[in-house]
Amino acid sequence: MSSRPCFIGVDLGTSTCKTLALDAEGGVVARASIDYPLVTPRPGWAEQDPQLWWQATVETMRQVTARLEGWQVQAIGLTGQMHGLVPLDAEDGVIRPAMLWCDQRAAPQCETITERVGGLDALLALSNNRMLPGFTGGKFLWMAEQEPDAFARLRCFLNPKDYLRLRMTGVHATDVSDASGTGLFDVRRRRWSPELLAVVGLGQAQAPAVFESSEVTAGLSTEVARLWGLPAGLPVVAGGGDAVMQTTSQGVVRPGSIGVTIGTAGIVGGAAYACPDNRDGLLQVSCGNAPDRWHVMGVSLNAGGSFQWLKETLAPLAGGDLSFDRLAALAESTPAGAEGLLFLPYLMGERCPDIAADGRGAWIGLTRAHGIGHMSRAVMEGVLFNMRAILDLFARSGLDCERLRASGGATASPLWLQLLADVTGRPVATVSGASEGGAFGAALLAGIGAGRWASLDEAVGVVAQTRQIEPDPARADLYDAMHPVYKTLYPAMEATFGKIAALADRKVRP
Numbered sequence: 001m002s003s004r005p006c007f008i009g010v011d012l013g014t015s016t017c018k019t020l021a022l023d024a025e026g027g028v029v030a031r032a033s034i035d036y037p038l039v040t041p042r043p044g045w046a047e048q049d050p051q052l053w054w055q056a057t058v059e060t061m062r063q064v065t066a067r068l069e070g071w072q073v074q075a076i077g078l079t080g081q082m083h084g085l086v087p088l089d090a091e092d093g094v095i096r097p098a099m100l101w102c103d104q105r106a107a108p109q110c111e112t113i114t115e116r117v118g119g120l121d122a123l124l125a126l127s128n129n130r131m132l133p134g135f136t137g138g139k140f141l142w143m144a145e146q147e148p149d150a151f152a153r154l155r156c157f158l159n160p161k162d163y164l165r166l167r168m169t170g171v172h173a174t175d176v177s178d179a180s181g182t183g184l185f186d187v188r189r190r191r192w193s194p195e196l197l198a199v200v201g202l203g204q205a206q207a208p209a210v211f212e213s214s215e216v217t218a219g220l221s222t223e224v225a226r227l228w229g230l231p232a233g234l235p236v237v238a239g240g241g242d243a244v245m246q247t248t249s250q251g252v253v254r255p256g257s258i259g260v261t262i263g264t265a266g267i268v269g270g271a272a273y274a275c276p277d278n279r280d281g282l283l284q285v286s287c288g289n290a291p292d293r294w295h296v297m298g299v300s301l302n303a304g305g306s307f308q309w310l311k312e313t314l315a316p317l318a319g320g321d322l323s324f325d326r327l328a329a330l331a332e333s334t335p336a337g338a339e340g341l342l343f344l345p346y347l348m349g350e351r352c353p354d355i356a357a358d359g360r361g362a363w364i365g366l367t368r369a370h371g372i373g374h375m376s377r378a379v380m381e382g383v384l385f386n387m388r389a390i391l392d393l394f395a396r397s398g399l400d401c402e403r404l405r406a407s408g409g410a411t412a413s414p415l416w417l418q419l420l421a422d423v424t425g426r427p428v429a430t431v432s433g434a435s436e437g438g439a440f441g442a443a444l445l446a447g448i449g450a451g452r453w454a455s456l457d458e459a460v461g462v463v464a465q466t467r468q469i470e471p472d473p474a475r476a477d478l479y480d481a482m483h484p485v486y487k488t489l490y491p492a493m494e495a496t497f498g499k500i501a502a503l504a505d506r507k508v509r510p
């Protein structure tokens, strides 16, 4: 019997590496995932060791390929966390741990870049994006200033998922959607901006080659192919940044629908046929996963990651074993609105709806009547109030939508899904593949690259709606009343957070 074709997608998330194989109808044949830690050496900093990413990829690929007897892998597609800087030396060695998308240390350098090009309007004309804290661009200047010896050794930089490609194929390459997130890319023309590269001290030779998402970048090396029992030279397609790819996995590739992802980050995203002008730069505009598509999104740094922080913080008090389900059950048995307890989730600072590098998290309204169930519920509600504020920004840009499509790790929880509907007051649809996250989209892109589907529109034809969750009228009414109050929290605290950030730099022994 001849082997059946399948396509592999690898998603290098912030918390987990997920790998899956899809058949030619979009059904999942095999999947595996492995977690790794997020390191926060100081408030506002976030790093990971690319070696751990590669180990997780090797192992998840081993587990998936071991289950593919009778299947023939036709191509691999990559996706992963955006905006991270993997600095490489002349031997392709990693010079320092990767600074991630939620790392705020380079906020002052982002302002410097904006000034150097002549202000915000000039920057938007070059890239169509602000140089937001957390974008890759600022990290180069930070390195040049704070770690000049390390910066002098830099010969090439890669986005996180593209480091996996380097290890798989030996090639320095990225795709247009992930390149958009560096802040150094001319999103309108789908090419590096030579002016912006120069402003951060780089030349074109130090930037990876850029491909459209479904283009084949290179073939699997003999050594790596042997590790996974795959043919040497197997095509590895360009893929895309995870925030864009999540929206592709949701089937949101044409204007008119909006996807919400609750992963570590929170993403509100939609597609466009032409590159929209990013007038005030409060949203992000990137190239989409097809040559004729662009992508608009607002990204919160603090969605599922806030819930994960709560779990990790409380786990030692719960004998080290506290599950997301237990935490959600505590929240579910607490009244909607957590009896007046609000949570501002800016634990990693924030990018959208507020640009708040010095932002901090806070429970506001604590009383002796509040317990851990209230705190857990307030965290979930606060994250979703923040997503609703991003939806308000979308509406202001004429991108509103009556229904949402949901994806991301948190959508494994029925409570998160119901609260998303209740807090936004919109029906929420889940789709096949949404719980698989970006790996699903990456595998679809691999399928396009291998010729299974002729276009992105055709490929997302395999994405089907699985459920629709309606908002509960009474809870939606309460959340309508709470949202304007929530929106006052950051403006009220902004100046105080600035002072707190300065105080946090003063180290005094315990």
Ligand SMILES: Nc1ncnc2c1ncn2[C@@H]1O[C@H](COP(=O)(O)OP(=O)(O)O)[C@@H](O)[C@H]1O
Residues within 6 Å of the ligand: 012, 013, 014, 015, 016, 262, 263, 264, 265, 303, 304, 305, 306, 307, 308, 324, 325, 328, 408, 409, 410, 411, 412, 413, 416, 437
């Ligand atoms: N069973 C679950 N119940 C509730 N939330 C969950 C569950 N599993 C994962 N999550 C949430 O999903 C987040 C991770 O989502 P994921 O899409 O896998 O993120 P990433 O791609 O950033 O690694 C976690 O931070 C957590 O808040």
Ligand SMILES: O=C(CO)[C@@H](O)[C@H](O)COP(=O)(O)O
Residues within 6 Å of the ligand: 012, 013, 014, 015, 080, 081, 082, 083, 101, 181, 242, 243, 263, 264, 265, 266, 267, 284, 299
């Ligand atoms: O910053 C962004 C996109 O602009 C984030 O989407 C990161 O790319 C990380 O995503 P997850 O790990 O939460 O999927």
